[in-house]
Amino acid sequence: MKRIIDTDDAPAAVGAYSQATTNGDLIFTAGQIPLTPNGDVLDDEPIAAQTERALDNLMAVLADEEAGPEDVLKVTVFLDDIDDFEAMNDTYADYFDDEPPARSAVEVAALPKGVGVEIEAIATLE
Template identity: 55%
Template structure:
């Protein structure tokens, strides 16, 4: 059975989709751009701050679902500039220190709201 997930501790969806879906013990988050949940403000002053905000949004969704970053099995990262790869890795490594899920990272032409980064994750409950 599918369960739609929502928390006010992460930004509301900016389109016709859910923050996350749970099915058979797996949590699939939608991509999280660096929006501040309380204000809807886009964090764009640096890739480091944008990465941190996107990861905090993913973390909030997972924790609301009864999961955590330690239970993530796959992460997809979308960057508007692959030259930011090293800076993203530095922040990402603070969130995924000893636990290192599978991951993809790609450069894309454009992200919603002209965000610098978007991050999505799959985790077990």
Template identity: 65%
Template sequence: MKDIVHTDNAPEAVGAYNQATITENLVFTAGQLPMTADGELLDDEPIDVQTEQALSNIKAVLEEAGSGMDNALKVTVYLDDIDSFDSMNETYSSFFDEEAPARSAVEVANLPKGVGVEIEAIAAR
């Protein structure tokens, strides 16, 4: 059984996907871009600002699903430039306590809409 998650506090899904899906006690978010809930793309902002927005979107989606950042089990961060890792990581760290989730961070050739970061998460519910 799969349930669909939707919140107005994160950008709308524009394509063949949903903001998140839930199965049993796990929440799987879609990759979140640095885009406001109103649709403003922050692609020209520094990576720390982009990271903050993407993680704010993750937070909103997880909360709508009955979870939260403290329940995140695994996060994947896609960067268009691995040299921006330190800046991303500083902002990323502010969203988690000392029991941070497992994480992968990888450099990719391109991200949707020319952004510098996309982030997805799996969380307990």
């Protein structure tokens, strides 16, 4: 059975979606952007800072279910400029340094609120 995950430690959903959902075995997060829990958009920050904020949001959503980076199975990173890959990857590695999950990173035409990165994940609760 699907259950909605909702935490005040990450930005509230700004549309018809949930921060994450779970079936008790897996967590599927919505894409997290560099938006603070207070609603401040970090679109003018360097991609490293944007990546850090997006991953902090992602970790807050996972923590609501007592999960962490070690439980993440798959990550998808969306970049509005693939030339930012190296800077994103350096920050990303700080979160997933030991046994990192599978990952895809793709360039997209645009992201919500004009940010440079959006990150989503699938994690296990087993």
